[in-house]
Amino acid sequence: MNLKRLKFIDKPFIVTLLIILAFGIIIQSSASSGISSDSLYYVKKQLFMLAVGLIGVIIIIRYDFTEFKNFGILLYILSVVLLIAVLVFGTELRGTTGWISLGPLPAIQPAEFTKVMLILAFADFVNRRRGELDTLIKMLPCFLYMGLPFILIMMQPDLGTALVYIAITVIMMFAAGANIRVLLALVGGGIFLAGLILFLHFNLGIAIPLEDYQLKRLIVFLDPYNDGQGGRGAGWNTIQSLVAIGSGGFTGKGLHNGTQVQLNFLPEHHTDFIYAVIGEELGFIGAAFLIILYGILIMRSLYIASESREFFGTLVVIGVTAMWLFHIFENIGMSIGLMPITGIPLPFISYGGSSMITNLLAVALILNVNIRGKKIVF
């Protein structure tokens, strides 16, 4: 590893990232303080995961990203095997079989790690077909390639994570020059179809192979009090999150002073609903600040993508931004009643080892492309 290359590192990117990580640790110290008898238990664990992730970063940036191309198929096969393994050996938590235990090690969520692996694999796959993606027929192999892991994740079932894969697939193909009309038609058509099926099911009683409570959870955000239990059922999370954020006001109630969080009205407040903690305790200032930070992070990533030495690197970075963008939009969106509730974490902020390590590995990929950018002349 040539340490000299580190001087080419994108400073705005790295500074923004560090601020986000610090932000995450600070808010975690408040959000998780009441869960365990050791008020810093989750902060410590999160910091440990951060350290593990950094080791991963160091390992990854030692290799030139172009070498990863050769492992495309291997990573793909490994991902699929992992996703099948989790269905077979995984443990169920809140209706989703997403976790797998490896002996004494802490349980991991393979669907998190496979995101990065599949971004690399798909970047290689698409890169080979660059410029030949102008018809639906020609695009079909790409859809099939990513369709398999998508279906495996839907079988867990984990709709939120599965949708991340769609976002990654579509945006990477868009960057690779795929036919925009076809992509837009597919995305638009998909959304329309899903909406139509839901509408038909609930208004005309058309049967679909999903439990009603799962479907209700998807649409209840539109009218959370109409959940059949006066807001105490499926609508509860949306309501409590909105109340938390809404009551935070401009400046917030102050760290550790959010009543919705500290009195446990807000469920999952150190994981999925951590954004509501930010909104309640740090107010509009803190919540908007985080959105801006994410904006800078993605913008700098796009800049790095554009400066990539090879198109493969561009695709990888685009894939990572697509993953982040979807996580950010969905997670914050569900916290403010804009999106349905699907349990996907807020990058770098939500508590969770798999997610933290995955995102840091993604950072490593971006930095790898960054420090080996085309501008560098020796």
Place this chain on the structure above:
Amino acid sequence: MKAEELDKKLKAYAYIVILLLTVLGFRLAVVQLFNNETYQTQAKENRIRLLPIKAPRGEIYASDGEVLATNEIVYSLSLTYLGVSKQETVIDNLLIILKDYYPEITREFIEEKVELQKYRLYEPITLIRDIPWDLVVKLEENRQVLPGVTILVEPLRSYPQGSLAGHVLGYIHSIDESELENSEDGEYSINSLIGKSGIEKQYEKILKGTDGARSVEVDAQGRPIRDLVTLEPEQGNNIYLTLDIELQQVMQESMENTLAQLQEKYPKARVGSAVVINVKTGEILAMCSSPSMYPDDWKGNISSKRAEYYFPQTEAYDPMQPGAISNRSIQATYPPGSTFKMITGMAALDSGVVDPAKDYVNCTGKYWIAPFIRCWSVHGNVNYYSALAGSCNVYFQEMGRRAGQEELIRVAREFGLGSKTGVDLPYEGKGLLPTPEWKSEISAKLIDNKYEQLRQELEEKYDELLKETVDEKEIDRLNKKKENEKIKLEAQYEIDYNWDTTWQAYDTFNMAMGQGYNDYTVLQLANYVATIANGGYRMQPYLLSKIVSQNGDTIEEFEPQISKEVDIKPETISETKRAMLAVTQPGGTAHFLFYDFPEEIKVCAKTGTAEPGRVGDDPLKDYHGVFVAFAPFYDPEIAFAGVVEYGYSGGESAGLIARDVFKQYFGISNYLAVDESKTSISESNNAGE
């Protein structure tokens, strides 16, 4: 792909990113900046609960300050709703622990309570009041498996005197839906206890007090985290009753002992009630009804076994299981029997148709006018005094005839018979003073019903006969016969109707002796005798003497009130008092009760026996014993009236109670000290559960 093309795509992507993040920011601003106030209120409603703090009820005292009803601090088991899914397991865990203490508590019982409170789920639901200390400890030990289960410390009514004056005090019990609906907003909650009978009901507003409230910060499980503001509850006002606790005690014990003795001979003698009134003021000094009321039974969940004591489960009334719920001294009505004879006497005297001393009537053992109603003895020549002393039926039938029923009714009305006394207790009965109008109305209905049935039977009979016949002649004959019978029936109806709906001479005779349709409450009888005693002032009987605030200030004091000054000549009343005195003198029916009273405390009295006329009664043996009395003859102070159901004779049932009460009141002997075993009456009472 060319570099510009990629740049264009990246730019487009960047715009999408900016657009999406702007959407988030915009929505965030709407939620946080524009809807801030709404959500702040909601956050507050989430975490702040107003928990009512029960106000202790005002205390109830006897006239001398003895405590009749107070409050004690008890532990109550309550449940805070945690949502359907959690509730299930909590109830499961709770039932396991409660099994040993309250086997009758079921899941359905708890779910019903939760359902009742569905609109106020944030308020703890009181499940069981007054739980024992070791259960409190057990629940605390199992805290972690019982989220939402809390033990409230709250004041609860207690009646330190047990069943003493139980019916007067009444009881409190869980508020029912209609009571809750009819109350003002915020006055009661579904967990409230409310006065259901007696003084507790009558003076609910005075005793109740104002509940306080505690505003508490709670977490999502409804567990209180810290107190914010506390509004202290205000205890209700205390009240003093007119009851003389010693007299009350003597009367109840004497009642129990008398009933116990009578039962050896008359097993059906299980019910009695009595009242003692201060004749000068109308203050009720003692009032009892047996079987007794134990107000403590009612403040929690009454057990089914205990409920049977109050409400027997037999379909028809069974004298062996009379039920203790009602205060029979004001709610039950009885024929007065011979105690009505003073009314008859006064009616005759007041209309001037007889001279009390000089006019004699000869009693040969039955009246000389149809239907020749028998006297219980052969009295020979009697005047007013000896007739009352011997309770002669012939003399009073004759007096009733001379005075006329109109005068009888007038005098009875003057003394308040057949109308509510207006005592300050709920559910007072009215009784019945029979009048020709009343008789006509009720008999018309009866006779119409009877003949309606007879007419129908006649039709049916001939329908049947006609159906079986084919012969024309025979049919003709039957039709004619039917017509004839119909005419006969209608003629008979005319006769019966006119006879039954008209006041007959024998109605007057019956009434004059206190039999027939007469039906009065014991309190009415007591007040009637008290009115004779004080020379004609019908006082308003009452129980509440004063209302006192918690810091000892008298808020209101109640003065005696005259309901009516009776329109009867004073000498009529004084002659009647003399006649009543003769009842306790040698030869009088109540002499055996008061012969040992000192000269200065002469008692005036009247015995009576009344036919209860209940289904299954033996008309020769099953009489209610009625007794009225007042004393002393010169300057009377107190009046007594009492009824013992199936006591056979008035003197030997209720009379014994009057004797004990009078002896106590005038200090002749102390009933409570006479026999130690008698004071353990409450125990023997409990044994009857």
